[in-house]
Amino acid sequence: MLELDGITAGYGAFTALWDVSLRVEAGEAVAVVGPNGAGKTTLMRVISGLLPLRTGRLIFEGADLSGQKAYDVVSHGIAHVPEGRRIFPALTVGENLKMGAFLPSARSHYRESLERVFTLFPVLAERQGQRAGSLSGGEQQMLAVGRALMSKPKVILLDEPSMGLAPVMVLRLFDLIRRVREEGYTILVVEQNVRQVLKIVDRAYLLEVGRIKMEGRASELAEQDFVRKAYVGA
């Protein structure tokens, strides 16, 4: 469904990703794990079109999206929940969700999408008229995910969804991601919380200093000695 083929990208003279290839099949949940500064966020930004790729190809459902801008990429069905959530703090919760449905194709399903998001995250329905910036970290993350769902995506890119959340909230969040998955969305998630994320995905890639170091089923990867020592903390 989503295929990256030999992607190189970076900022200025700095190359953050070297020849990265990965694939996500329809209905799959895939994680990219790795230490700080490995290039995980850069990878997500390249897929969603926020950062132009230098070489390589980005294929989604047979269409070549390499070089497309972010506002075009999303219209193909790739929704990106960025690192740090990036909700619109001065807009209300309802207006944030409305922005999620900005695409013409999403606008016509606005009402039913809203209902789905409210069923998934009832707290957002209660807080509709409240300024998004006044929400707690966990609620903001739910809003960011809800906003992404409003565009009726096929794939959701989650960048460090657990970052900055209290431990209790992290557990709830992973539970919610599992529920989003059960709704039939394909998920590509980047996470530092390796132990938790490997429990909810099918496969995972290990990214280190801009290169894919290892790939495998989540359960196998969790058993790898050095992954365990370095990231799982077992």
Next chain:
Amino acid sequence: MVDPLFILEAVINGILLGGVLALLALGLNLIFGVIDIVWIAYVDLVMLCMYAMYFMVTVYHWPIVLAGVGSLVLGAALGLLVHILIISPILSSPPINQLLATGGLLFFIQSFATLLWSTDHRSVRVNLPVLEVGGIFISFPRLISFALALLAMIGLYLFLTRTFVGTAIRAVSQDRDATALMGANPLRLYLVTSAVGGAMAGIAGALLIIQYAVHPYFGGAFGPLTFMICVLGGLGSMFGAFVAAFIMSQVISVGGVLISTEMGYVVAFVIFIVLMFVRPGGIFTKRT
């Protein structure tokens, strides 16, 4: 002692003036809030629209309402032109260069207008009566301007809060990348913003020409006043600009009656300077 009726009249005139000032401040503030560049030449676009009104109504005898619509369209077109020709190439330049570029536009427009139309004062005569209510005289054109300015602001408010594009314009002012991730092209939103800001200038031009004569240096009076209002209300804050416009117009109008017209402006600017020392972020900015 000044007759209390005079003061009441000044208060009413102040409110009426505040309507158009608020419209100008909202237009300028919208552009600043979204694109993050201050259009120094904003009121000079208003001046161009006033000239257009003068030609459409006095020279070509268009009906004034049609001319008003023409002024709105011209304002929107000028806003687009300014954005495409001047702002868009310098979007990522240092702020000082952006200031110099839009400041340069101001001198260009003023000189160009002088060259084309000389420094004569031109006005549009509207045969409207002066209302007298209980000894207070209210100019009818001012009343109409106020009402239309209010309508335009309500329209702007509904556009920004009720439509997808309007909401996206507010969103892009907060987070450009996140707005792009929603499927909205930020550069296109900048274009819409510039056109809407320009249309506000066009409406303001149509409302001002029925009260004031136009000349190439018209922006010299209303330009600084508009900036002052925007800064006072907090740059980028629509609500702040709206309230600040009415505060300033009251000071100018009542001060003008109590002391003298010139002193009204002096007092307004003194209040502005003092407030800038006390609350540099504008009167409505919350202290953090």
